[in-house]
Amino acid sequence: MEKTKPYNTRAIMFSLLMCSFIGMFSETSLNIALSNLMHVFQISAATAQWLTTVYLLVLGILMPMSGLLLQRFTTKQLFTASLISLIVGTFAAAISVNFEMLLAARVLQAFGMGLLLPLMFHTILLIYPTERRGAAMGLVGLVIMCAPTTGPTIAGILIQYLSWHYIFWLSLPFLIIGLFVGLKNLENITEVSKPRxxxxxxxxxxxxxxxxxxxxxxxxxxxxxxxxxxxxxxxxxxxxxxxxxxxxxxxxxDPLLNMGVFKHPMYVMSVVMVVSSMLMAMSLAIILPLFLQNGKGLTTLTTGLMLLPGSLLNGILSNRMGQLFDKFGPRRLVIPGLVIAAVTLWFFTNISLASTVAFIITLHMVMMIGLAMIWVPAQTNGLNQLPPHLYAHGTAVMNTVQQVTGAIATAVSISILSSGTERYLRHSTAPSQPAEIANAMATGSEHVFWFTLIVAVVGLVVSLFIRRVVINHAVEAKPTH
Incomplete structure (x- = not known):
């Protein structure tokens, strides 16, 4: 095996993970502030929603092009561009005085994240050998699962005691630190090929x-x-x-997005697993807070605190599952994880307004354990099967699929919830009573949980064919600590 220059993987991962965490924290934490922003800027709900929609749009457009960008520009160039965009966007959001300024800031933030996420995955594939990628991907799982779920909780506290501006003021120093650490330790690990x-x-x-x-x-x-x-x-x-x-x-x-990645069966299976995991995670993340707030009548802060233990547990376990994947492979983790998810979702289909807070928190925590067992092992196993020249395209496809699936999960979940709620109220004798509206919300939520249960069962059937990928590439980097 050809020797390559060792990398300071700890410093590189610290920079990439911290910046990604803050970027994703900013993405989801603003969602909880939409009602407040509607009042401050005197805008409608549909207008305020553009702060989320435009973010998803930029990511959806940029992700498919990340494979090309990773080949045309050096690692440091992409890292610097992504961090400058994130920092400028975050600062602009913090000082925003009107909706238009905040919307433009969100575009800059999304552009930065659209560059940073594929760069992080691509860097891991290049600086870690195959037998240690699971642990590294586990750290990524910690960021991807913890940041979006802790965001609303922290944002709720900031909004209650300070203002929505502090969501961005809190993020800014971490991004600046991440930029300097990255510039000092991140090296140009890829050769620029300048594709057409x-x-x-x-x-x-x-x-x-x-x-x-x-x-x-x-x-x-x-x-x-x-x-x-x-x-x-x-x-x-x-x-x-x-x-x-x-x-x-x-x-x-010389394609923009090389479809040759789909010639590798374990990669295809990993895409299916990622889609299943995203559908389950996003549906739960959207519907459960609505059920707790509009059904059980809990406050936003209480809801966030209820979901925090499961989210933190998922993040912590994602790292551990990556280490276990390196040792045992995907089958012993993915299949049991989907069984846990399916059983837990069946229990979710039976929750009602009478369900206790402790019971719901427990279910959420168990569900998060199941998802941690699925996402990291499945994705790492699939990416491991790709040859080095397809790394950039494989990460581009994977990130694009996640963004599109997130948008689909949101729309489908809200639609199922709305139809179930409307159907219940249509047959109610007192549709305007608060108690009946709460019952309607519980019924609509139950329908969404049945949908996610079907997704889990389909994923479980597919996972029965998963097997460990063992490939020795000609050149692999040797990480140092």
Whole structure:
């Protein structure tokens, strides 16, 4: 095996993980402030929702192009660009005096995260040998699962005692520290190959993924749902553009997004597992707070504190599951994890307004254990099967799938919740009574949990075919500590 220059993996991972955590914290923590922002800026709910929608749109457009960017620019160039965009966007958000300024700041934040996340995955694949990637991916799992779920809790406290501006003031110093640590320790670990810049592929990708993400995000809003003309048009145009994009990539000699990654069966299976995990995690993250607040009548802060133990447990276990994957492979983790998720979701389908807080917290914690056992082992196993020249494309596809799945999960969950709630109230003798509205919310939530249970069962069936990938690439980096 050819020797390569050792890397200071601890410093590199510290920088990448901290910046990614803060970026994802900023992404989700603002969601809890939307009601406050509607009052401050005198805007409607649909207008305020654009602070979330535009973020998802930028990520959905940028992620498919990350494979090209990782090949055209050096590691330090991409890292610097992503951090500067995050820092400027976060500072602009902190000093925003109107909605337009805050919206522009969100675009800059999303651009930074759209560069940083693929760069983090790609860097891990290059600086860690195959037998140690599970532990590294476990740390990524800690960030991806903890940041979005702790964000609303911390933001709730900041908003209650200070103001929404402090969500961004709190984030800013960590990003600056991460920038300096990264610039000092992160090296250019890839060779710039300058692949051809295919404008047609970029346009198709932008329209395709952007249209789908926008359409599903719009469907999740309370503006007509799936029958809204904008939803139908954007999803239809997006699907057509996406088909044309895929056909073009297959025929191209130097594609924007190499579809050759799907020739590797364990990678395909990892994509299926990631989709299943995202659907379950996002559906639960959206519906459970709504049930607790609108059904059981709990405050936002209380809801956040209830969900915090499970979220922290998931993050901690993600790191441990990565280490166990390195030792035992995916089967002993993914299959039991899906069994745990399926059984827990069955219990969720039976929760009601009479369910105790302790019971719901316990279910949430067990569910988070199951998800930790699935995501890291499945994704790491799939990426391990790819040869080095497909690393950039494999991470690009994986990140794109996660963003699109997140938008789909949000829209589908809200739609199922709304239809179940409306159906219950339609047959109610007192549909305007608070008690009946709460019961309707519980019924709609139950329908969403049945949907996620089906997703878990499908994922479980697919996982029965998973096997460990053992590949010795010609060149692997030797990390140091």
């Amino acid at each position: 810049f295919d404008l047609a592929s970029i346009i198709m990708s932008t329209i395709g993924f952007g249209g789908i993400v926008y359409g599903f995000s719009k469907a999740g809003e309370d503006t007509g749902g799936w029958t809204h003309p904008a939803v139908i048009a954007s999803v239809a145009v997006g699907l057509v553009a996406l088909v044309l994009f895929i056909v073009r990539q297959i025929r191209m000699r």
